[in-house]
Amino acid sequence: MTDQKLEQIVGNLLRTGVTAAAAVVLAGGAWYVTTAGAGIADYRRFRPETAGLHSVFALPGPQMVILLGLLLLIITPVARVAFALVAFALERDWAYVGITLAVLAVLLYSIGVG
Numbered sequence: 001m002t003d004q005k006l007e008q009i010v011g012n013l014l015r016t017g018v019t020a021a022a023a024v025v026l027a028g029g030a031w032y033v034t035t036a037g038a039g040i041a042d043y044r045r046f047r048p049e050t051a052g053l054h055s056v057f058a059l060p061g062p063q064m065v066i067l068l069g070l071l072l073l074i075i076t077p078v079a080r081v082a083f084a085l086v087a088f089a090l091e092r093d094w095a096y097v098g099i100t101l102a103v104l105a106v107l108l109y110s111i112g113v114g
Contacts, residue, residue: 017076021069028065078107
């Protein structure tokens, strides 16, 4: 695989991920506006609605779709790093495999802890 082909695949991966995330957030936002847009917001009490990734599915439909779109946006660069790791391993460029593996570990750790 040439460097130009790798850059083209990574570019397409990022473009597709961002476009898909935007479409999902837009769909969730439109759903939210049509169902809850006329309601009055209650700002007297703070009600935390999410306490981790497992609680995403406990949210009402439109909010769940919006949050899943944002998670898709967060996953896109992680997928790019994972793809680069596989590409470097196929090229047997072990220095870049090590560096990319460290970057992937830091990304996954920060997502898991955050």
